[in-house]
Amino acid sequence: MKKAFREIVNGNIWLSFLAVVASFIVGGILIAFSSETVQTTATYLTARPTDFISAVWNAVFGAYDAMFRGAVFNYKADNLTFMIRPITETLAYATPIVMSGLGLAVAFKSGLFNIGAAGQIVFGAMFAGWVAIFVDLPGYIHFPIALLAGILGGALWGALAGFLKAATGANEVIVTIMFNYIAILLLGYLLKTPVLKAPGSVNPISPPVHDSAKYALLMGDQFRVHAGLIAMLIAVVFVWWLLNRSSIGFQFRALGHNPNAAKVAGINIGATTVLVMAVSGALSGLAGTSQIMGTEKFLTLGVAASFGFDAITVALLGRSNPWGVLMAGILFGGLRAGAVTMQANQGVPIDIVLVVQSMIVLFIAAPPLVRSMFRIKPQKEDAK
Amino acid sequence: MKLELRGITKRFGTMTANDHVNLIAEPGQIHCLVGENGAGKSTLMNVIFGLYQADGGEILIDDKLVKFSGPGDAMAAGIGMVHQHFMLIPVFTVAENVILGHEPTKFGTVLDIKKARERVLDISKRFGFEVDPDALVGDLPVGVQQRVEIIKALMSDAQILIFDEPTAVLTPQETDELMVIMKQLRDEGKSIVFITHKLREVKEVADKITVIRLGKVVGEAKPTASANELASMMVGREVDLDVNKAAAKPGKPLFKVAGLSAWDHAGSKVLDDINFEIHEGEILVIAGVQGNGQTELTEAIIGMHGKTIGSIELDGRELIGKNVKQVLDLGVGFVPEDRTEDGLVADFTIAENLMLDRSDRKPFVKGLNLQLDFLKKFAAEKIAEYDVRAQGIESKASQLSGGNQQKVVLARELSRELRLLVASQPTRGLDVGSIEFVHEKIVATRDSGIPVLIVATELDEAAQLGDRIAVMYRGKIVGIVPSDTPRATLGQMMAGISA
Numbered sequence: 001m002k003k004a005f006r007e008i009v010n011g012n013i014w015l016s017f018l019a020v021v022a023s024f025i026v027g028g029i030l031i032a033f034s035s036e037t038v039q040t041t042a043t044y045l046t047a048r049p050t051d052f053i054s055a056v057w058n059a060v061f062g063a064y065d066a067m068f069r070g071a072v073f074n075y076k077a078d079n080l081t082f083m084i085r086p087i088t089e090t091l092a093y094a095t096p097i098v099m100s101g102l103g104l105a106v107a108f109k110s111g112l113f114n115i116g117a118a119g120q121i122v123f124g125a126m127f128a129g130w131v132a133i134f135v136d137l138p139g140y141i142h143f144p145i146a147l148l149a150g151i152l153g154g155a156l157w158g159a160l161a162g163f164l165k166a167a168t169g170a171n172e173v174i175v176t177i178m179f180n181y182i183a184i185l186l187l188g189y190l191l192k193t194p195v196l197k198a199p200g201s202v203n204p205i206s207p208p209v210h211d212s213a214k215y216a217l218l219m220g221d222q223f224r225v226h227a228g229l230i231a232m233l234i235a236v237v238f239v240w241w242l243l244n245r246s247s248i249g250f251q252f253r254a255l256g257h258n259p260n261a262a263k264v265a266g267i268n269i270g271a272t273t274v275l276v277m278a279v280s281g282a283l284s285g286l287a288g289t290s291q292i293m294g295t296e297k298f299l300t301l302g303v304a305a306s307f308g309f310d311a312i313t314v315a316l317l318g319r320s321n322p323w324g325v326l327m328a329g330i331l332f333g334g335l336r337a338g339a340v341t342m343q344a345n346q347g348v349p350i351d352i353v354l355v356v357q358s359m360i361v362l363f364i365a366a367p368p369l370v371r372s373m374f375r376i377k378p379q380k381e382d383a384k
Numbered sequence: 385m386k387l388e389l390r391g392i393t394k395r396f397g398t399m400t401a402n403d404h405v406n407l408i409a410e411p412g413q414i415h416c417l418v419g420e421n422g423a424g425k426s427t428l429m430n431v432i433f434g435l436y437q438a439d440g441g442e443i444l445i446d447d448k449l450v451k452f453s454g455p456g457d458a459m460a461a462g463i464g465m466v467h468q469h470f471m472l473i474p475v476f477t478v479a480e481n482v483i484l485g486h487e488p489t490k491f492g493t494v495l496d497i498k499k500a501r502e503r504v505l506d507i508s509k510r511f512g513f514e515v516d517p518d519a520l521v522g523d524l525p526v527g528v529q530q531r532v533e534i535i536k537a538l539m540s541d542a543q544i545l546i547f548d549e550p551t552a553v554l555t556p557q558e559t560d561e562l563m564v565i566m567k568q569l570r571d572e573g574k575s576i577v578f579i580t581h582k583l584r585e586v587k588e589v590a591d592k593i594t595v596i597r598l599g600k601v602v603g604e605a606k607p608t609a610s611a612n613e614l615a616s617m618m619v620g621r622e623v624d625l626d627v628n629k630a631a632a633k634p635g636k637p638l639f640k641v642a643g644l645s646a647w648d649h650a651g652s653k654v655l656d657d658i659n660f661e662i663h664e665g666e667i668l669v670i671a672g673v674q675g676n677g678q679t680e681l682t683e684a685i686i687g688m689h690g691k692t693i694g695s696i697e698l699d700g701r702e703l704i705g706k707n708v709k710q711v712l713d714l715g716v717g718f719v720p721e722d723r724t725e726d727g728l729v730a731d732f733t734i735a736e737n738l739m740l741d742r743s744d745r746k747p748f749v750k751g752l753n754l755q756l757d758f759l760k761k762f763a764a765e766k767i768a769e770y771d772v773r774a775q776g777i778e779s780k781a782s783q784l785s786g787g788n789q790q791k792v793v794l795a796r797e798l799s800r801e802l803r804l805l806v807a808s809q810p811t812r813g814l815d816v817g818s819i820e821f822v823h824e825k826i827v828a829t830r831d832s833g834i835p836v837l838i839v840a841t842e843l844d845e846a847a848q849l850g851d852r853i854a855v856m857y858r859g860k861i862v863g864i865v866p867s868d869t870p871r872a873t874l875g876q877m878m879a880g881i882s883a
Contacts (some may be wrong), residue, residue, distance in 0.1 A: 006731075010731070014751075048691065058796075102821040138810060139451045245753055245754055245756070246752045246753060246754060247743045247744045247748070247749040247753075247754055248752060250636055250736070250739075250743040251743055251744070253732075254729055254732070254740060255742075257729045257732060258725075258728070258730065258731075260725050260726045261725070261726055261727060261728055261729050263688065264686070264688070264707065264708065264718065264726045264727065264728070264742070265708075265712075265740040265741040266707075266708040266709035266711075266712045266721055266741050267709075268707070268709065269738075365816070
């Protein structure tokens with residue numbers, strides 16, 4: 001299990017790329033199958049095969065073209081705003097996924113399979129949300145304090161899981177999964193009490209965050225993309241520095257690759273485990289702030305959405321390398337943004353995108369499968 | 385059955401692992417194949433066993449040409465292999481393991497475990513193996529597990545038996561017992577190929593010796609050849625296996641262990657009132673059969689063992705109660721018993737491994753920033769000084785041979801300001817050239833006035849390296865004797881009889 005995990009985390013970036021390509025191919029086949037024109041032309045396939053082939057081409061090309069126009073650049077739009085909106089939407093979706101994916105990358109590189117991104121996002125959003133909604137502070141310090149509160153919230157929730165592992169040997173996978181439920185249920189409870197609930201509301205929803213605690217919009221009111229994007233880029237550089245250039249990150253990686261040797265070399269395993277989980281949680285907490293102070297502006301039960309799982313996929317697809325996570329996160333943001341257009345324009349069910357995402361997970365989890373599909377030789381074992 | 389190899393050649397990419405190797409193993413003979421790690425011994429055996437396909441050459445059994453496309457073919461042809469790492473399932477019983485792959489059945493489908501048990505008992509009795517067919521393999525000592533492997537080979541009626549470094553994991557007693565078994569098998573008329581780099585074993589059992597170096601057969605030797613002669617053939621230059629050291633000039637006692645006792649997690653006593661001193665410029669060897677408390681003793685010294693009482697004093701400072709980092713900081717160098725598991729991070733580069741213990745210290749780090757330029761310089765110096773054979777400092781530890789891995793560990797541990805060196809089985813599994821190097825470094829450390837504690841399971845090494853020998857048995861020190869004490873006396877002490 002540990003060995004397989006290590007192979008996935010430290011695997012070749014090309015395999016990630018090929019996993020994505022393979023997933024799009026499978027997605028294309030599904031799009032073709034689900035198209036009615038394709039189904040109709042298939043009935044007289046032998047009589048006029050050209051009809052069938054062009055129907056398949058139209059369905060698949062049309063769908064991916066729509067996805068491109070929804071996710072990157074809409075060349076059919078009337079004005080510049082509509083043309084470039086798709087890429088900004090992609091980046092807005094990608095922001096929390098990348099942040100949280102970075103957190104998981106730190107944990108994965110340190111040999112800890114943190115599945116608790118969802119819970120850590122929720123905690124970050126709760127802490128940040130409480131400061132941003134219920135505390136009145138002058139503009140210039142409200143935002144940073146809310147931001148720090150969110151990071152701290154995620155860090156605490158992560159560190160607690162790390163502490164349980166260090167102190168009792170509890171398996172971090174199980175602990176963090178359970179912590180997800182606890183965090184989400186706690187949020188549900190607090191949204192029904194005056195602690196977080198909007199006065200007078202019957203729904204489990206908080207009052208809006210103060211303007212002074214919002215991420216600034218980067219491109220004006222027309223676009224959703226906000227300063228969280230900058231925070232995300234800083235986080236990418238930070239994680240790169242942490243893992244590759246800092247002494248703390250060196251110890252993290254030593255723990256991840258061989259805890260026994262780390263211990264014999266005098267590295268404190270327990271303390272390092274807690275610290276890894278704190279850093280990991282802090283980055284998910286940051287993702288929580290992006291959600292509450294940037295995108296949603298209210299605290300609801302849906303604050304973590306499916307980001308917890310997306311973050312796992314993105315961290316694995318990016319091979320737990322910060323730049324890889326950035327690219328994978330933008331890809332996932334694009335899939336989300338593009339799926340909407342694809343359904344609206346071409347009638348392709350949005351679920352196709354979920355299938356593509358799931359296929360990516362499958363292909364990453366099974367490196368030999370991708371290798372055999374593309375006839376890549378495994379890295380040669382050193383001959384004895 | 386006679387096994388003959390003619391001009392076997394096997395290449396991996398540009399590397400030639402076996403280069404026109406000829407070999408004949410005859411019935412009623414033990415044919416030793418000796419060579420350093422990486423000489424191509426294991427590759428050759430894997431070719432014979434059908435795991436690799438040769439790029440050239442022929443295999444003949446009883447003068448008939450054979451071709452194996454997998455181990456199944458080799459086994460069917462009468463070849464049995466006892467692997468270095470056992471291919472057994474720990475949760476199965478001996479009988480279940482032995483029949484795995486060719487299970488005897490009743491009525492076509494029902495597993496006939498009774499028949500399997502009988503055959504195990506049969507073979508076990510014939511060779512005096514004393515193996516219980518109903519024992520779970522995971523519960524058995526390593527030496528007995530190996531016998532299970534041998535039984536497995538004999539069950540399929542193998543006439544040619546290949547032993548691939550079988551003694552690497554055995555205690556001295558188990559090794560002696562294995563030698564007896566091999567001689568019995570030979571006397572039964574089996575052809576035996578015995579791969580090893582331990583020359584004492586070769587001299588004890590060999591009828592014929594083939595020396596292989598860098599993939600080529602460099603010659604045959606007679607069993608009467610001296611160990612130094614054999615070693616020189618293996619390495620390709622003059623080698624002196626004796627440890628060259630001047631008489632110790634012990635100074636004041638710098639390291640004192642007094643009344644040290646320790647318990648394991650289950651609460652049983654693993655160290656029982658240990659007392660000894662090591663002087664400046666002296667090597668004390670802890671000898672004993674593995675598993676008599678040596679591991680716990682070294683763990684207690686470096687601060688990794690839990691429940692411990694008594695005193696461990698280094699230069700007037702108490703070590704008990706300190707954590708690993710504090711102990712290392714007080715000047716303890718530690719070479720662990722299992723270098724791949726505890727000494728190195730396999731996926732890290734040589735350079736990274738060299739700073740494993742100092743990644744939070746100047747000059748390796750400023751603030752929180754690793755000083756990669758300094759590390760590069762440091763690592764380049766160390767691999768030159770310790771003669772680590774690698775592509776460069778960016779090579780991963782996993783790509784190095786055992787000897788080079790151990791050199792990296794030594795380079796790291798000896799480059800701190802030392803007051804004590806603790807090395808546990810520092811030459812285990814190393815080739816001749818590396819053993820020589822490791823011994824030199826240890827003696828040089830002693831000569832610089834540092835007390836040295838060595839844990840050894842091989843008596844030769846204990847006698848050659850040590851200035852004094854402390855023998856451990858069941859968590860106690862049976863006695864501390866001079867290093868010229870006769871082997872027989874030491875052997876008795878290792879069995880718990882005080883001198």
